[in-house]
Amino acid sequence: MSGRLQARLGLVLLVPLVLACGLAEWIAPRDPTDVDLRRANLAPQVLRAIDSSARTRAWLGTDALGRDVLSRLLRGGRSSLAIALAAQSLALAFGLLLGTAAGYFGRAPAAAVEGMLQVFGAFPYVLLALAVRSQLGASRLALALALAAAGWLTTARVVRGHVRLLRGSGPVEAARAAGAGSGQILKRHIWPALIGPLAVLGSWGLARALLAESALSYLGIGVVPPQPSWGHMLRTDLVPLLYGGGAWWAAVFPGMALVAAILGFQLLGDTLAETRQRSDPTARRGSFWPFGRNR
């Protein structure tokens, strides 16, 4: 499949979804936490074309408590996307700082960062999330911090590899010979060269953060109900499907939205990585990782 098609598919998935979720405040038809048992388990509007009274209007149906699925989808998506964005920004910042420290400033910082990578790498993100939650409580900021605590590792490894390569490169040697300090070299010659890899990592990282956020919310250690979230909608509405009952629309739509959003960011990252490989002569042929993943 050509890169262009891949990019197009990614954008087609992402743009409407992100726009709709971003505007959720204004376009969500109802309050997503509004319970109304008289409206429970209404099918999506298209499936009951004749029925169009305002009381029972629900474009994507309602769940077992009569909450509007479309509104929950949009508001839940907004909070999932916001958490993922915050988490990934934090992860990129941590990763950039620590990776630079490890790659540029000698052996002691490198050893310290390597130790942190080892210890953090040994904990699955579920444990990190539980740890952060136990200390900071169950807020969205805590959730973003927990995801960032798991997400900075890859960024730090890649940044460290690139910084090590760049540190010995011609322009940096020349700048140092001309008397430039470390700060200036980092600002002028090293960080600007990292924009490409960071864009790729950021996009892939958003996909991972969304996935992790929904998974944690599914386990009940993410976003706190009654605040809607895709993961939590799946937690409550998937199980009845196993017994053949329940309202399939309450689980299928959030599941589709979740997969579409993650897939969109993943494809965007893939496209960026491919473009970078084609256009950047310093990128090693065939691999995005300058020294391989684990070093």
Add this chain to the structure above:
Amino acid sequence: MVTLLFKQLARVLAVAWGAATFGFFLLLLVPGDPLAASWGRPIDPQRRAVWRAQLELDQPVLVRYTLYLERLARGDLGRSLTTREPVATALLRRAAPTAQLVAAAFLLALGLGLALGAGAAFHPGGPLDRVLPVLSALLLAVPSFLAAYLLLLWFSVRLGWAPISGYVAGDLSYLVLPALALALRPIALVARTARREVRTALELDAGRAARARGCRGLRLLLQYGLAPAAVPLLEVAGAVVSSLLAGTYFVEFVFGWPGLGQWTLRAVESLDIFAIQGAVLATAVSSAALHAGLSLAASGLDPRRRP
């Protein structure tokens, strides 16, 4: 190689110490009273004092920390506050199903991922090669809990091919769906790396020369495609192990698999401090040991990685 082995061992020990310390201080700071949580109803102060003394909870923090490390060194992880079972025994009992699940998923990921990736790389521009990037992105985009449910709905509920949930030692039919659900993401990771690296290897001079000599088929693929790709594949195996360990929590939760992940979540719910410490330690050590093993294997294959 021996120095390297000791280096990796030291690394695992350092991670073990880090995880033990992390577990200890984390639970020190945690809000809530573990004793009350495990007792389930109000405890009278006298009983509470006796209990705290038994568990050495009334000692100063540093004394507790040294006592704790001393016990760990003897392999004593304390007793669970809820079941009174020694944590080490419970961990061992729970580790077997999880190890089985992770091993099965690892083999699945390796087998299917290599087949897909190498197949795509062997015929550049062919149908598999064109579909694989998007197919693997899709596999990466489905969270494991959702994949688990989809597999359950289709293969257990609709077709009735596999049991819905549970675990029977030695009965592989219980293992298939959880392992597959756990393996989907790793399959994509392996397939992507294999496609990229095998193609790169086949385009190297050695690969092109072999093709010019008339080397074809499986021999070309194995000797000039997969063998040079072994080190990058070992590197991605590290990512696979991390992904598998993280996925066990969800897959065990959905399939009612009596493993370590489920046990950890339950321990956290009931604030069972010794069980949590044990679970944190066991997870960190097994993860570090697996990564160390992979790293050793990579340096065994690639002399440039030896000091």
